[in-house]
Amino acid sequence: xxxxxxxxxxxxxxxxxxxxxxxxxxxxxxxxxxxxxxxxxxxxxxxxxxxxxxxxxxxxxxxxxxxxxxxxxxxxxxxxxxxxxxxxxxxxxxxxxxxxxxxxxxxxxxxxxxxxxxxxxxxxxxxxxxxxxxxxxxxxxxxxxxxxxxxxxxxxxxxxxxxxxxxxxxxxxxxxxxxxxxxxxxxxxxxxxxxxxxxxxxxxxxxxxxxxxxxxxxxxxxxxxxxxxxxxxxxxxxxxxxxxxxxxxxxxxxxxxxxxxxxxxxxxxxxxxxxxxxxxxxxxxxxxxxxxxxxxxxxxxxxxxxxxxxxxxxxxxxxxxxxxxxxxxxxxxxxxxxxxxxxxxxxxxxxxxxxxxxxxxxxxxxxxxxxxxxxxxxxxxxxxxxxxxxxxxxx
Ligand SMILES: *Cc1c(COP(=O)(O)O)cnc(C)c1O
Numbered sequence: 001x002x003x004x005x006x007x008x009x010x011x012x013x014x015x016x017x018x019x020x021x022x023x024x025x026x027x028x029x030x031x032x033x034x035x036x037x038x039x040x041x042x043x044x045x046x047x048x049x050x051x052x053x054x055x056x057x058x059x060x061x062x063x064x065x066x067x068x069x070x071x072x073x074x075x076x077x078x079x080x081x082x083x084x085x086x087x088x089x090x091x092x093x094x095x096x097x098x099x100x101x102x103x104x105x106x107x108x109x110x111x112x113x114x115x116x117x118x119x120x121x122x123x124x125x126x127x128x129x130x131x132x133x134x135x136x137x138x139x140x141x142x143x144x145x146x147x148x149x150x151x152x153x154x155x156x157x158x159x160x161x162x163x164x165x166x167x168x169x170x171x172x173x174x175x176x177x178x179x180x181x182x183x184x185x186x187x188x189x190x191x192x193x194x195x196x197x198x199x200x201x202x203x204x205x206x207x208x209x210x211x212x213x214x215x216x217x218x219x220x221x222x223x224x225x226x227x228x229x230x231x232x233x234x235x236x237x238x239x240x241x242x243x244x245x246x247x248x249x250x251x252x253x254x255x256x257x258x259x260x261x262x263x264x265x266x267x268x269x270x271x272x273x274x275x276x277x278x279x280x281x282x283x284x285x286x287x288x289x290x291x292x293x294x295x296x297x298x299x300x301x302x303x304x305x306x307x308x309x310x311x312x313x314x315x316x317x318x319x320x321x322x323x324x325x326x327x328x329x330x331x332x333x334x335x336x337x338x339x340x341x342x343x344x345x346x347x348x349x350x351x352x353x354x355x356x357x358x359x360x361x362x363x364x365x366x367x368x369x370x371x372x373x374x375x376x377x378x379x380x381x382x383x384x385x386x387x388x389x390x391x392x393x394x395x
Contacts, residue, residue: 003321008352010141010170010298010325012193012200013342015251019197022254028246035246036238038253043234045256049173049264050188050206052180058230059252060203061245064169064191065093066225067203071165071189072097073222074215075133082133083108083124083162085116085147088140089328090167098135101220106131112331113143113291113300118155125160133163136185138178139170141194142328144300144337145291146176153184163187163211169194172204173259174341175271175297180208187211192248195271195297195341197255202248207231258343271296273381274340274349280380281353285360286367290335298339300327307365309336315359322355346381353377 007014015023028035039059046057060067072094076082082103084095087110098105106128110116116136125131134156139146153164164185168178172188174195180188185208192202205227207215215228224242233241259267275296279289282301290300303309309326310333316322327335338356340349357373360366 005317005321005323006348006352007323007342008339008344009323010144010194010337010339010341013195013197013339015197015199016258016343018258019251019254023199023247023251025247025250028250030244030246031239035244035249038250039234039240039244040238042249042253042256045253045260046204046206049256049259050180051178051264052206052208054209055180056207056212056231056235058205058207058227058234059240059244059249060205060225060230061201061240061242062203062225063193063200064167064189064203065097067169067189067191067205068093068167069097070203070205070225070227071187072101072103073218073220073225074227075163075165075187075211075218076101076103077132077217077219078102079104080132081106081128081130082135083121083128083131084135085121085137086110087114087116087143087145087147088112088137089142090140090169091137094135094137094167103220113145115145115147115291115293116152118148118151121152122155122159125156125162129160131160131162133165136164136166137170138166138168138172138176138188139295139297141170141298142331143291143335144289144294144298146171146293146295148293149185150179150183157184163214165189165211171195171295171297173264174267175275175295177264177268180206186214192252196252197258197342198248198251201245202252268296271340274344274346275299277346277349277377277381278338278340278353281356281373281377284368284373284376285357290331297341298337300335300337303334303336307360307363309333311363312336312356312359315362316355319362320355320358322352324352324356349381350374350377
């Protein structure tokens with residue numbers, strides 16, 4: 001019998017049993033009182049998780065890219081100009097959507113895996129003072145790289161009225177303590193199958209006051225993703241505009257409850273601890289991390305000329321039944337990625353590192369003694385936990 005495949009992918013993630021049971025409940029009617037109270041509770045919980053009192057969270061029937069499209073068609077008008085920061089596959093996607101709707105895109109293209117600096121964005125804003133929005137990515141899952149949104153938002157706001165719109169799909173609800181108000185952004189999007197522990201199919205957005213105001217006049221063509229209508233329905237009527245993805249929304253209620261019970265702060269710590277452990281193991285094997293500033297949702301590993309990332313992923317899956325993932329697009333075979341998204345136990349992360357060591361040994365690419373990478377991961381896991389508990393005792 002072959003083992004079931006274990007998902008160490010940066011989405012979709014393994015869905016905890018508690019959520020699977022909620023997903024399996026009978027179908028609610030989307031206009032029933034029962035469903036309305038679920039949706040209202042989900043929106044309240046989302047409001048708390050986004051940590052932005054007064055903002056409006058939206059629950060959407062689509063994957064993450066649909067939420068991104070919504071954040072273009074509802075915030076931009078015909079022919080308007082936007083800056084897009086592109087340092088990976090998902091940054092590139094903002095540009096594709098903007099151009100598809102006829103917006104003028106000023107691309108800030110960086111080498112994939114790099115993190116943008118405020119200076120780079122400000123230089124472009126100075127050249128293009130008529131820019132109406134800046135589209136950013138919190139963590140680009142294709143490279144494992146994070147962008148410093150917490151300094152980009154305030155820097156942009158200080159010199160421009162452009163809206164700041166952020167793709168937080170990789171890390172919302174798990175890998176990053178996202179603070180839209182402190183970070184002075186205006187809108188953010190996410191979706192179900194990353195840190196929110198659900199199957200794919202739900203998009204999410206949250207809108208601040210400036211985005212809600214912009215939405216009133218934005219005139220790009222739209223119908224299904226009309227957030228003006230969606231907002232009225234969700235806020236005032238406790239319904240969604242179209243037939244709701246009722247089971248996924250019920251599942252979301254359960255996943256938000258799980259995150260609240262653990263506490264976002266502890267969830268963020270868990271991600272940091274586990275990503276640090278994988279990173280330490282990778283370095284112990286003689287390999288290196290790919291991005292300049294790694295997110296703690298996943299670890300992207302640079303392969304070097306002698307190692308083919310495609311073979312690493314294939315062997316991990318076929319021989320050890322662990323699902324890592326390949327690089328996308330131009331990074332295919334050049335990197336591979338190990339996700340710690342989901343509710344992984346620390347010990348399961350050590351297991352994933354063990355599989356990595358075995359695979360590298362099978363391919364003749366292990367540059368340490370067997371067990372050294374596992375030991376490095378365990379030591380780092382322990383070290384980060386110790387450090388954090390010392391800090392929390394001291395404060
Ligand atoms: C997964 C992901 C997306 C795309 O979401 P889909 O659900 O595949 O449409 C966009 N941006 C980032 C950062 C992602 O991780």
